[in-house]
Amino acid sequence: MESNSRRSFIKKSALVSAGISLLPNLSYGINLNKSKKKEILKLAFIGVGLRGMNHLNNALNRKDVEIIAICDIDSSRIQISLDKIKKANFKAPKIFGKDSYDYRNLLDLEDVDAVVISTPWLWHTKMAVDTMKAGKYTGLEVSAANTMEECWDLVNTHEATGSHLMILENVNYRRDVLAVLNMVKQDVFGDLLHFRCGYKHDLRHVKFNNGKQAYGGGVEFGEKGTSEAAWRTQHSLLRNADVYPTHGLGPVATMADINRGNRFVSISSNSTKAVGLNKYIVENGGKNHPNAKLKWKQGDIITSTIETANGETIIVTHDVNSPRPYSLGFEVQGSQGISEFDYHTQRIHIEGKTKAHEWEGMESWFQKYDHPLWKKYGNSATEAGHGGIDFFVLNAFIESAKENSAPPMDAYDAAAWSAVTPLSEVSIENNGDAQDFPDFTRGNWIKRKPYNWIKDKF
Amino acid sequence: MESNSRRSFIKKSALVSAGISLLPNLSYGINLNKSKKKEILKLAFIGVGLRGMNHLNNALNRKDVEIIAICDIDSSRIQISLDKIKKANFKAPKIFGKDSYDYRNLLDLEDVDAVVISTPWLWHTKMAVDTMKAGKYTGLEVSAANTMEECWDLVNTHEATGSHLMILENVNYRRDVLAVLNMVKQDVFGDLLHFRCGYKHDLRHVKFNNGKQAYGGGVEFGEKGTSEAAWRTQHSLLRNADVYPTHGLGPVATMADINRGNRFVSISSNSTKAVGLNKYIVENGGKNHPNAKLKWKQGDIITSTIETANGETIIVTHDVNSPRPYSLGFEVQGSQGISEFDYHTQRIHIEGKTKAHEWEGMESWFQKYDHPLWKKYGNSATEAGHGGIDFFVLNAFIESAKENSAPPMDAYDAAAWSAVTPLSEVSIENNGDAQDFPDFTRGNWIKRKPYNWIKDKF
Numbered sequence: 001m002e003s004n005s006r007r008s009f010i011k012k013s014a015l016v017s018a019g020i021s022l023l024p025n026l027s028y029g030i031n032l033n034k035s036k037k038k039e040i041l042k043l044a045f046i047g048v049g050l051r052g053m054n055h056l057n058n059a060l061n062r063k064d065v066e067i068i069a070i071c072d073i074d075s076s077r078i079q080i081s082l083d084k085i086k087k088a089n090f091k092a093p094k095i096f097g098k099d100s101y102d103y104r105n106l107l108d109l110e111d112v113d114a115v116v117i118s119t120p121w122l123w124h125t126k127m128a129v130d131t132m133k134a135g136k137y138t139g140l141e142v143s144a145a146n147t148m149e150e151c152w153d154l155v156n157t158h159e160a161t162g163s164h165l166m167i168l169e170n171v172n173y174r175r176d177v178l179a180v181l182n183m184v185k186q187d188v189f190g191d192l193l194h195f196r197c198g199y200k201h202d203l204r205h206v207k208f209n210n211g212k213q214a215y216g217g218g219v220e221f222g223e224k225g226t227s228e229a230a231w232r233t234q235h236s237l238l239r240n241a242d243v244y245p246t247h248g249l250g251p252v253a254t255m256a257d258i259n260r261g262n263r264f265v266s267i268s269s270n271s272t273k274a275v276g277l278n279k280y281i282v283e284n285g286g287k288n289h290p291n292a293k294l295k296w297k298q299g300d301i302i303t304s305t306i307e308t309a310n311g312e313t314i315i316v317t318h319d320v321n322s323p324r325p326y327s328l329g330f331e332v333q334g335s336q337g338i339s340e341f342d343y344h345t346q347r348i349h350i351e352g353k354t355k356a357h358e359w360e361g362m363e364s365w366f367q368k369y370d371h372p373l374w375k376k377y378g379n380s381a382t383e384a385g386h387g388g389i390d391f392f393v394l395n396a397f398i399e400s401a402k403e404n405s406a407p408p409m410d411a412y413d414a415a416a417w418s419a420v421t422p423l424s425e426v427s428i429e430n431n432g433d434a435q436d437f438p439d440f441t442r443g444n445w446i447k448r449k450p451y452n453w454i455k456d457k458f
Numbered sequence: 459m460e461s462n463s464r465r466s467f468i469k470k471s472a473l474v475s476a477g478i479s480l481l482p483n484l485s486y487g488i489n490l491n492k493s494k495k496k497e498i499l500k501l502a503f504i505g506v507g508l509r510g511m512n513h514l515n516n517a518l519n520r521k522d523v524e525i526i527a528i529c530d531i532d533s534s535r536i537q538i539s540l541d542k543i544k545k546a547n548f549k550a551p552k553i554f555g556k557d558s559y560d561y562r563n564l565l566d567l568e569d570v571d572a573v574v575i576s577t578p579w580l581w582h583t584k585m586a587v588d589t590m591k592a593g594k595y596t597g598l599e600v601s602a603a604n605t606m607e608e609c610w611d612l613v614n615t616h617e618a619t620g621s622h623l624m625i626l627e628n629v630n631y632r633r634d635v636l637a638v639l640n641m642v643k644q645d646v647f648g649d650l651l652h653f654r655c656g657y658k659h660d661l662r663h664v665k666f667n668n669g670k671q672a673y674g675g676g677v678e679f680g681e682k683g684t685s686e687a688a689w690r691t692q693h694s695l696l697r698n699a700d701v702y703p704t705h706g707l708g709p710v711a712t713m714a715d716i717n718r719g720n721r722f723v724s725i726s727s728n729s730t731k732a733v734g735l736n737k738y739i740v741e742n743g744g745k746n747h748p749n750a751k752l753k754w755k756q757g758d759i760i761t762s763t764i765e766t767a768n769g770e771t772i773i774v775t776h777d778v779n780s781p782r783p784y785s786l787g788f789e790v791q792g793s794q795g796i797s798e799f800d801y802h803t804q805r806i807h808i809e810g811k812t813k814a815h816e817w818e819g820m821e822s823w824f825q826k827y828d829h830p831l832w833k834k835y836g837n838s839a840t841e842a843g844h845g846g847i848d849f850f851v852l853n854a855f856i857e858s859a860k861e862n863s864a865p866p867m868d869a870y871d872a873a874a875w876s877a878v879t880p881l882s883e884v885s886i887e888n889n890g891d892a893q894d895f896p897d898f899t900r901g902n903w904i905k906r907k908p909y910n911w912i913k914d915k916f
Contacts, residue, residue, distance in 0.1 A: 191737075193730040193780065194759040202815065268726040268890035272651040273769030275793045279648075301652040301791065303763050303771055307889060311731030313761055315773065322651065323809035324796045325817050333759065335733045338782045344817055345803070351781035357660065359783050359802055431765060432726035432892040 038402045042113040044069040044093075044136075046103045046127055048081045050214065050227065051141060052118030055168075056081060058394045059116075060088035061383075065398060068112045071096035071103045103127060107134035114401040116168070116394075117141060120231035121243075125150035132163035137401035139166050139394075142246040144414035148422040148438070151415035155440045158411035166397050166407030167414035169250035171328065173392035175378075176341050176362075177251045178371035180332055182454055183339075184255045186369070188350060190336030192256060192310070197248030198317025200327045204280045207233040207321075219285030236298040240271050241425035242318040243298070246417045248328050249316055250409065255332060259412045260450045262310045264437040269424035271299030276321030296321075304424050306437075309445075316420060339365075372456035392458075399458035408451050408458075415440040496860045500571045502527040502551075502594075504561045504585055506539045508672065508685065509599060510576030513626075514539060516852045517574075518546035519841075523856060526570050529554035529561045561585060565592035572859040574626070574852075575599060578689035579701075583608035590621035595859035597624050597852075600704040602872035606880040606896070609873035613898045616869035624855050624865030625872035627708035629786065631850035633836075634799050634820075635709045636829035638790055640912055641797075642713045644827070646808060648794030650714060650768070655706030656775025658785045662738045665691040665779075677743030694756040698729050699883035700776040701756070704875045706786050707774055708867065713790060717870045718908045720768045722895040727882035729757030734779030754779075762882050764895075767903075774878060797823075830914035850916075857916035866909050866916075873898040 043065050045052050049072070059065050070081050070093050078095055085093060096106040106112070107130055114137035117127045125145045131138040144167050145151045158165050171177060183189065206228050210218030214227035221233035235243050256262050274296040281291045302318040317329060327342040337350035339362065346366075347359040354360045373392060374381070381388035400407040416437065423435040441448060501523050503510050507530070517523050525543055528551050530536050536553055543551060554564040564570070565588055572595035575585045583603045589596040602625050603609045616623050629635060641647065664686050668676030672685035679691035693701045714720050732754040739749045760776040775787060785800040795808035797820065804824075805817040812818045831850060832839070839846035858865040874895065881893040899906060 191731075191733045193733065194761075194777075266889045268728060268763065268892070270726060270763045270765050270771045272771050273649075275649045275651065279793050299769075300793070301771065303652075303773060305726065305728045305761050305763065305890060307728050311757075313728045313730050313759065315761060319652075319791075322791065322793060322796070323807060323814075324791070325807050325815050333777075333780065333782070335737050335758070335780060338780070344805075347802075349781060349783050356781075357783050430892065431724045432763060432890065434726070434888065434890040 038113065038404075039064065041065045041398055041402050042068045042111050043398075044071070044106055044109070044112045044115045045081075046071045046106065046115060046117045046131075047119035047141075048072045048077045049074070049118065052116065053077070053081065053084075054390050055116050055118060055394055056084065058391055059398075060084060060090060061380075062398070064402065066091065067093045069094040069096060069106045069109055071106045073097045073100060073102075104130060107131055107136065112136055114139065114397070116397070121146055121235065122231070125153050128165055129153050129157045132157045132161045132165060135161065135163055137164050137166075137404060139168050139397045139401075140414065141168050142250075143244055143418045143421065144246070145418040146243075146421060148419060151419045151422075151438070151440065154411045155415045164400070164404070164407055165411040165414060166400060167246065167250070167409045167417070168393050168397060169246050169409055169417075170389040170393040171247045172250050172254060172409065173373075173389040173396075174251070175371070175374050175388070176346065176366060177330070178374060178453070179366045179369045180330070180339060180341065181251070181255055182369040182371055183365065184332065185454055188336065188369075189332055189334030189339070192312050192332070192334045194312060194331070194333040195252040195256065195314040196317075196329055196331035197252045197314065198319065198329050199244050199247050200317055200319040200324060200329055202322065202324055202326070203320040204276065207236060207277065208280065208284070219281045219289055219291055221291070236277060236296055236321070237294060238297050239425060240274075240297045240299055240302075240428050241421050242269065242302045242304055242316060243421050244318060244320070245304075245316055245420035245424075248330070249314070249417050249420060250413075251330065252314055252332075253413060253417060254409075254451070254453060256308055256310070256312055256314070257450045258308070259416055259441050259445050260448045261445065262308050262312075263439060263441070263445045264416055264419075265307045265309050266434045266436050267304050267306045267420065267423045267427060268432045268434045269302060269304040269427035270432045271303075271428045272301045274299050274321070276300045280321075299428070302424060302428065304420060304427070306420075372454065373458070376456045396458045408453065412440045496571065496862075497522065499523045499856055499860050500526045500569050501856075502529070502564055502567070502570045502573045503539075504529045504564065504573060504575045504589075505577035505599075506530045506535045507532070507576065510574065511535070511539065511542075512848050513574050513576060513852055514542065516849055517856075518542060518548060519838075520856065522860065524549065525551045527552040527554060527564045527567055529564045531555045531558060531560075562588060565589055565594065570594055572597065572856070574855070579604055579693070580689070583611050586623055587611050587615045590615045590619045590623060593619065593621055595622050595624075595862060597626050597855045597859075598872065599626050600708075601702055601876045601879065602704070603876040604701075604879060606877060609877045609880075609896070609898065612869045613873045622858070622862070622865055623869040623872060624858060625704065625708070625867045625875070626851050626855060627704050627867055627875075628847040628851040629705045630708050630712060630867065631831075631847040631854075632709070633829070633832050633846070634804065634824060635788070636832060636911070637824045637827045638788070638797060638799065639709070639713055640827040640829055641823065642790065643912055646794065646827075647790055647792030647797070650770050650790070650792045652770060652789070652791040653710040653714065653772040654775075654787055654789035655710045655772065656777065656787050657702050657705050658775055658777040658782060658787055660780065660782055660784070661778040662734065665694060665735065666738065666742070677739045677747055677749055679749070694735060694754055694779070695752060696755050697883060698732075698755045698757055698760075698886050699879050700727065700760045700762055700774060701879050702776060702778070703762075703774055703878035703882075706788070707772070707875050707878060708871075709788065710772055710790075711871060711875060712867075712909070712911060714766055714768070714770055714772070715908045716766070717874055717899050717903050718906045719903065720766050720770075721897060721899070721903045722874055722877075723765045723767050724892045724894050725762050725764045725878065725881045725885060726890045726892045727760060727762040727885035728890045729761075729886045730759045732757050732779070734758045738779075757886070760882060760886065762878060762885070764878075830912065831916070834914045854916045866911065870898045
């Protein structure tokens with residue numbers, strides 16, 4: 001872990017810190033280095049596993065970026081990336097990854113403008129903090145932070161350095177999510193009251209594999225597993241918390257203007273017993289497999305209810321260890337009506353529009369309120385992963401970085417959304433006792449203006 | 459309020475209490491007066507408004523009951539009842555209702571075996587306690603109790619008198635609910651993990667009317683309203699609590715064997731702001747209507763999460779002040795699969811049966827697991843109100859009372875289900891802090907055997 005790069009980084013960041021301590025922090029919401037918009041953004045990627053590769057692929061479809069550097073400690077991922085970059089007729093990037101901290105040598109490169117971080121969770125905040133300190137525009141995969149201290153690290157570093165952080169929550173760009181956001185902003189639902197969302201996804205074949213393939217084929221994880229099973233599963237073994245809240249909560253937070261005229265005030269979380277992972281191991285690896293003896297801390301279904309300053313409630317569900325169809329289970333309810341939408345259900349009831357006491361389908365609503373971005377980019381977007389949403393999230397990142405302007409989902413959002421993990425952990429331990437959210441904006445939510453999501457630029 | 463009947467009642471119940479205080483309570487779960495099964499049950503009705511009339515109508519379809527007495531302070535309801543009783547060729551009943559406590563004179567009748575109570579909520583526990591003290595088999599409409607003290611009153615009186623109390627929760631007899639209960643008992647869902655349920659019903663036209671018709675036509679309530687608006691709406695004005703939990707929670711409680719090998723341990727409740735009722739008054743009565751100035755205490759949507767001793771969680775929703783389609787929003791989830799079912803959605807996923815990651819419809823499941831009671835009585839049941847469920851709940855009450863045996867939903871159930879009201883009120887006031895459930899069984903839930911719901915008798 002100790003390397004030349006790490007020592008040189010520490011020396012450099014110490015200088016940065018010293019500089020900051022002499023200067024009062026005037027950078028709140030304004031980047032100190034603002035200059036005219038870049039035509040070409042010089043990108044680097046830390047982590048080019050399955051998720052990072054998706055972002056790299058989308059970048060290679062663009063005319064406004066150069067790939068300056070890539071970093072991964074797995075040389076096979078580097079090779080796959082180099083092949084793709086070459087095939088796309090991009091200049092060959094510099095390579096990093098000789099050890100876990102080699103990414104800091106990447107951050108030393110003067111000509112990198114922006115960095116996309118797609119690594120295991122425990123590296124997220126550490127790498128994002130280092131990237132902001134290096135003066136780069138920072139894109140960070142979800143979840144952004146694992147602990148309350150890390151949530152503050154993201155906010156404090158953003159404010160101290162003036163570097164922007166964007167949390168790369170792709171679900172915020174789902175076509176249905178953006179259409180419903182458009183409806184919320186145009187007051188279709190009236191006074192907002194209640195939201196439901198969550199991550200309801202059978203991940204058992206992701207959490208366990210045979211060490212060769214990414215998904216399934218065995219009940220190994222950690223050192224004997226590969227891909228996400230190599231690092232993700234350990235969180236289920238030792239933490240009873242909603243460790244992955246942002247796919248559901250990100251879209252809802254934008255609808256409710258969280259950190260921009262509203263904020264999360266408190267959370268109560270409850271967990272079921274932990275049954276699913278042991279059952280999966282026994283059924284697929286036998287009761288004598290060493291992993292069948294493990295006691296899993298993470299309850300199979302975790303329910304959190306958040307109260308907001310404006311008097312809404314939000315139910316967030318984490319449900320990943322049981323057989324079930326995929327759903328983020330979105331519901332939006334206001335004084336004028338209600339909508340439920342996920343992959344298997346799209347229905348709405350709006351007073352005065354829908355027949356009393358009935359549901360109607362959402363097709364005509366989705367057409368009427370289709371988001372300008374989807375109207376403009378729908379065709380090119382659908383070639384990217386995850387039904388096109390990855391195009392939009394990277395597009396917003398790159399366009400924001402070219403302007404060096406505040407991103408739509410910033411360090412305060414990353415902190416507030418990710419804070420669900422440590423807060424739910426404490427609440428569950430106390431049978432649901434309410435936990436207060438820190439106000440990461442330091443009171444500024446009362447004057448921060450809502451981000452304008454309904455535009456066709458990005 | 460003070461009448462001869464009240465004084466004579468007090469005298470009588472004082473004697474009963476004296477008798478009990480000399481005798482150790484050996485009656486736990488056993489009725490002291492058990493005797494051979496009655497062929498004909500002698501029934502009385504306290505309250506023959508819309509709800510009580512439904513029970514009366516179902517009783518008049520039977521061959522095994524006599525209607526000994528009816529009580530209502532509204533003489534027009536008495537007249538409607540008498541007409542119906544006459545038309546059904548039943549003997550004319552004795553009439554009570556000359557004042558609010560005249561029901562106690564009804565309870566003095568020696569030849570009444572069982573009493574059905576369908577009155578405003580604030581009378582429920584008081585009347586049920588008096589009925590049990592009078593030695594009658596007691597049927598009580600939902601919700602059973604308004605406060606924690608009343609929950610204990612039901613349990614204490616049952617134990618002290620040996621009289622049985624059945625809470626008349628009709629939703630427990632819905633065809634889909636009983637089929638899913640049957641599936642639960644046959645282990646279709648595996649280890650139970652998570653339930654959702656609630657009362658999601660736009661009641662604005664019930665809470666307000668013009669004082670002439672039961673539903674809508676104005677924005678009056680209380681003294682100027684009629685039917686439920688005369689008494690129900692006041693609860694919304696002054697209490698922020700889930701005041702009506704049992705339609706959702708009753709069915710879930712039977713699936714989870716609550717009070718019979720399991721119990722509710724704690725509850726966390728959160729409320730949204732109160733917007734809907736004021737909006738309805740302003741939109742339908744104008745902003746200058748006196749009721750437009752009222753501040754409604756009840757939040758529009760109340761979310762409670764209950765933890766059980768066996769490690770399940772239950773989300774209970776109370777959502778009655780907003781435009782929305784009716785739903786009790788049932789979800790049952792276990793280690794083997796999940797089902798969501800209400801009037802607009804019926805879908806299921808069971809591992810090994812359903813295609814991975816997909817939902818399937820429930821028609822074949824409902825057929826396979828149709829409850830013996832519905833197979834037997836389905837045709838005669840569907841003539842009764844509420845899709846036939848009122849036939850079954852009254853049938854269970856009458857058959858239990860004829861045997862004088864413990865009912866399927868007893869005083870402990872009535873107390874535990876109704877305790878959601880006072881507990882949610884305290885939790886909401888404390889932003890969701892967990893509140894402990896009392897153990898109304900005094901520890902006996904660890905040895906009480908699950909009630910056998912899957913039989914064709916009642």
